[in-house]
Amino acid sequence: MKVLVVEDSESLRRSLGEGLRRSGFAVDVAADGDAGLSFAEHAGYDAIVLDLMLPKLDGLTLLRRLRAMKKKTHVLVLSARGKVRDRVELLNAGADDYLVKPFAFDELFARLHALVRRSYAEKFPILAFAGLEIDTTSKSVQLRGRPVELVGLEYGLLEVLALRRGRVTSREEILDRLYASGYEPTSNVVEALVYSLRKKIQPPGTLPIILNRRGVGYLIEAD
């Protein structure tokens, strides 16, 4: 999953970015509103964490412009102002959630997950299919009740495909969701990840869970 953090406080930006990255998110960070809008315009994100008081372009204006561009990315707003009027104004402007500073990192993490699930119309944090159970909160996977050890990118790929069950996800979309902007992975990284993932989650003698649509992308079939 890929998120954008737009926050002008350097320490908050760095700690949030690092925390989310280590929690399995691909994270882009922006220090001002202009940069944040540019990121949001040109890259696909599962969610945006947006500070309200930003230099160059304030968070509320950024949000309005984003919605004016018909961008449906879920936005979680961070602000020091927590009055009902402020929250109502933000929700009316198109924000999906709101956290008042100071906040607990765990709460931010949980709310981000909820937003990501909402963007894929998933209500439950555990995705279960074909004998697999993917806990999107703890980022853990079980196959027929036994834990499966996955590295970060393997888990990320499985979650992307699992959340889009029944739909083909292109190689570019996978890369976009797994890597922060500006990172250039090796050309066959997706194929390598699919190969290693299949080995870990595919019980011997069963039909493949991850299907390859040659020239189009990969998919996990719907139940």
Added chain:
Amino acid sequence: MRSIRRDLVLELSVGTAVLAALAGLVSGRAIENRIRRDFDDALHSKAQALVTLTEQKSGVIQLEFADEAMPEFSVRQPLEYFEIWASTGEVVERSRSLQDGHLPRRMGSNGEPRFSDALLPDGRRGHLISLAFVPQLEDDRDPWAEHAANQHPESSNELREASLTLARGTEELEGLVRSIYAADLAVAGGLACALALLVGWVVRRGFAPLSEVARRVGTLDEHSLASRLEVNPPVLELEPIVRRLNLLLERLEGAFERERRFSGDVAHELRTPVAELRTLSEVGERWSGDADLARDLFRDAAKVAGRMERSVEQMLAMARAEAGRDVGLEEAIYLEALIDECLSAQGVVSESAGTRVTRNLDRSLVVCTHREMFVLVLRNLLDNAFDYSPAESSIEIVSRALPDGQFVLEISNLAPNLEARDVAHLFERFWRKDAARSDSRHSGLGLALVRSLCGLLGFGVEASLDETDRRLTVVVKGATGAGKQSPSAV
């Protein structure tokens, strides 16, 4: 409570009622006078008719009178009375209506009739006309008359004179007068009531715009301070009230906005660093095994804590200054030496930024003030000047004594981002040009603190922006207090 509308309706109604009553009385009086005059004229005409009918023959006065021609004098319908006397007082003729009664014999003067009131023989109130006359001769060739003329050729007065009194009951006249007054009063009363209703309606209609303003003022609350009152169509008398109310709303809106901004700024100044510290500590705790990450997070946490400390110190200093505490002893200070001391603390900053300092200081200028507080003023002013000056620009510091025992200290620097409208906000607490408050070096309290401290020290402080070269100048001015103490070495 007093009501202008009720007072106006009441006063105008009573006023118009009194005026209407007065007008009724005056017009009633005029009509009464006319009626009475007409009554007198009619009485006089009737008397003249009786005079015309009275003749003398051979010295005997007689009246050719027939009851049928004048039934008002009859016994059957006694409405009027007359009585004629000869000059000797002998009754010559009297109306049958008098029966046994008599009328008073009053003589008019110089042939003029005399009017008077009296009770009539029938007990009614009556009006009388009395006049003296010479009855005409029945026959001009009356030998008695010729004899009399020969005896007294110079005068015809030897003809016999007579006097007449004619009376008529006045009950009809008085009834008519009373009914006229009653009608006048009724009209006045009706008019007063109608006017009261009209006045009430007019006043209510006239006050409608005021009621509308009151209604709109009643709907205002802290969320609608941006709205302005309007009277459509404009009303001249309400215009100053509405204008002043709108000015008040504008001031209230500004005050609320400042308060809102202040709350938001305080929230930002305190909540943001707390959020930073919390996230830093939580992320550090979650991945506590990563020494590199922990080191970075600790370093950030220390920076945030340092920034918070500065903010809190400034807020405390601000609170102390606003409460008027911490006023220590005054001492005489060489201003130049004190400025140099503060500048030396800025040395590293100015060198790294390439900022030049131009000093034009009065070496002998001594200011008697509270040293620590004044140092705080100078450091904040210099901090601002250095932090906001573009690289390679200059800061000018000028001090001089004024002839009236005052001193002036000017600190100016280039402020390319500042606009003229910003100057009014410079001394507001937590005000920053950057609404996002991203600059972690400042909290927006420095100049507010300077103003509070200067107020405490008895100095004035002002800022101005030269829009041509975009140079901001902060001027501190006050009494030197020279002569209070001898200056000490800094």
